Amino acid sequence: MKYGFLGAGNLSSAIIMGLLKAGFRSEDIFVSSPHSAALLSKRLAINNVDEDRLLADCDLIVLAFLPEQLGSIVQQVGSEKFANKLIVSVLGSTSLKELTEFLPTAKIVRVLPNVNAEFNNSLTSVAFGQNLSNEDLKLTKNFLQAFGTIIELAERDFPAFSAIAGSGPAFVALFIKALQEAGIKQGIDSKESLQIALHTIKGSTENILQSGKTADQLVKKVASPGGSTADGVESLEENHFIETVNNAILATINHGRKKFR
């Protein structure tokens, strides 16, 4: 099985690193792009080929360029080269309907991974096109599960998923930074403060995942009435923490709507 990436940017790089960690062979991975592919292929010892060879030789092809480039790239390569190919599109805002208009004879899967793919920890949403065989479904799931967990979602939920899971790593990183800076302000060394923030978030996530508790239940368990945590939670609530995060998600979704309407 050979895997081709049209586009060699941040997401391709993260997915390919995840695949290699999962045991995929570097000689089975192909990448093509005007500039970055050469460097990425050198760095990861994978194959750098032109689009024609990639489309001819690969069994599963990932579209990993920018959504607005779809028309020009299909025109440049020729839509007939995608005929009957298994195509996995990561193009954030491009629907299965639009993909099918450009690639009417391809077998298309729309997915939204995130950069945690690099550490085999992407949460990837998946929507399958209509003409896929059971074998195509199996191959695609094996591919996606190599770099994380998949969740089948209706396409109407992709914008919210994209804002929470796709852009989310940036928001979580900001919360990590906020905890780290609070530690630094209290006199803790920067490196130690980062470790404290990271392990607290990791441990809390594992706690909820493994116990099956809700987030609220964990809050209650830590913040006993009248205790110090309760004062901290109250301060976050007074400063509209939940509403602030919700507004960030809305702003992210609305940006996508404005840009790609």
Ligand SMILES: NC(=O)c1ccc[n+]([C@@H]2O[C@H](COP(=O)([O-])OP(=O)(O)OC[C@H]3O[C@@H](n4cnc5c(N)ncnc54)[C@H](OP(=O)(O)O)[C@@H]3O)[C@@H](O)[C@H]2O)c1
């Ligand atoms: N980054 C994320 O976390 C994330 C999450 C979910 C979905 N996505 C989606 O993933 C896609 C890629 O995102 P990214 O963050 O990886 O973007 P990026 O870092 O800007 O990479 C874009 C890539 O497209 C390549 N490209 C441009 N013209 C091309 C052509 N004619 N043929 C082949 N490749 C071409 C560029 O190649 P050169 O560098 O060689 O010019 C570059 O490698 C986007 O559609 C985005 O919506 C990204």
